[in-house]
Amino acid sequence: MGSFIWKRLLLMIPTLLGVTIVVFLMLKIVPGDPVNALVPTDATEAEREAVRARLGLDQPIFVQYANWLARVVRGDLGDSLVRRLPVADLLLPALQNTLLLAITAAIVSFAVALAVGVYSAYYPKSSLAATFNALSLAGIGLPNFWVALILIGVFSVALGWLPSAGMKSAGGGSFADIIRHLILPVAATVLSTVGVMTRMVRSTVSGILQQDHIFVLRAKGISPTKVLLHVLRNGMPTILNVAGLQFGYLLGGSVLVETVFSWPGVGQVIYQTIGQRDFPVVQAGVLIIAIAFVGINLIVDAAHAALDPRVRRV
């Protein structure tokens, strides 16, 4: 198990290099000369060259990448052009809020998908399962930013039950207050991701239910609860894998959900800075979420290996 994790950690290096290359190239495809933003319009060519040399923009692109990477590894993500702050100071507190939202949503989504998926696999011919099936199919095409607006319309505007924006009330910030603010963003995120998960759980579980060993267990007269434990143990690796992928979708989708709910996370920061063309922040925000995603996948893989000995032999 230990050596498996070491191997996976080593395999993460090329993945992270790939991620940083893509994120670095994003800055390079920004149209226009970056020097224009930094020098007065009447600057001479010599002055422009001086700025270019100071920023290292006169170097070959792979040298620029190496320099940038060396700074990123040390935690220096550059400075915000608009707010004159280190990007890391802006993004790291926001990352906590994003993870709070995403992890809560992931747990709720996982629980709902597991319950509904297992039920639908056990009773495939029931009308409840047919309804779940239709709902989960519909959920796949559901834009989360639209669900978010509908939830605000119903629960904040019409019913007035829950707050429509932010993470804390003015002067608030207690645990209960944060939970109240969390409900709608989590609901919007879950509703737009749970469909895929549910379908996956259902097809995995119904596949296992048809296998001979389950038939034998039932023939032996083992209680249905124990049979269910066997089923879950067999299905969990596949289900966890899908959950990991879904988590990526959740993190990415958080940009949109956070925007609608003014949730103070990385997505909200990215949205605000896109409008201001403060590109270093956008770039760093994308990098941070991608790294979080790679990290989550590592955890999922480790869990997968813990549950399924066959994986460890790879």
Next chain:
Amino acid sequence: MSTHAPVSADVAIVRPARREPSAWTLALQALIRRKAALAALIVLLAIVLSCLLAPLLSPYDPVEGQVRDRLLPVGSAGHWLGTDEQGRDLLSRMLYGGRLSLLSGFAPVVLATVIGGALGIAAGYFGGLANTIIMRSLDVVFSFPAILLAIGISAALGPGIVNIIISATVVFVPPIARIAESATKEVAKEEYIEAAKSSGADSGLIIRAHVLRNVFGKLFVFSTSQIGGCLVIASGLSFLGLGVAPPTPEWGFMLNNLKQLIFIHPVVTVVPGLFIFLTSLSVNLVSDALSDAFDAKR
């Protein structure tokens, strides 16, 4: 299936799943399976056609509003879908807006199918180093949540529908290439490819005459299943302000504009999203039926 009464009560308790479904349930399932696909196809065609025919069908100008008609609710006479804060007719804006929204949902998938298909077939057919280089570089994209990568690229390129199409294409190339690669690998093992090779056919001919024909079905079904997701991603980018500039109508961006009105004009706010959802749902239902049909054929 037998309709015998259970032999003993125990069996009935251990195996409740064997209970015969009611006729109502069977009807519901049949409806979901086939009729829904048919209905979805009709809805999809209706949406696409009415957007294409927007200049003929729109009752009002999509950009110029009437100030005295501001904020009319859904169902108002003459303005079925209501009006926005500038008194512009929502129905007209939806019809015109759909042209760009649908374009940004379909175009990236078509482009990605061509590019990803070509890359995947090349990787799968030639194998070896070519395969490693192509597939491992495409793998990098899977390290990003799809919509986040699209947001990053789109933000870098700057606002515009063309840039949304470019960034969404980048996101959809790798998954499509994977499908094409695995399908090609399967075909390349077949004896008739071996026969064609030994009778002297060159790679170009084999790919065109044998591989493409056999891979196309799988590729088509998979790509169709991506359109709904692409529409949601593209309209999401647009929602973030990365698409059109005002006053041009486009579903995602309209939703962004209208969201400020949610406290005074809530129902109208929901309309553009409903169209995004309906379109994406219809595409998914149609593609689901397509892939069922395709699986059944095998």
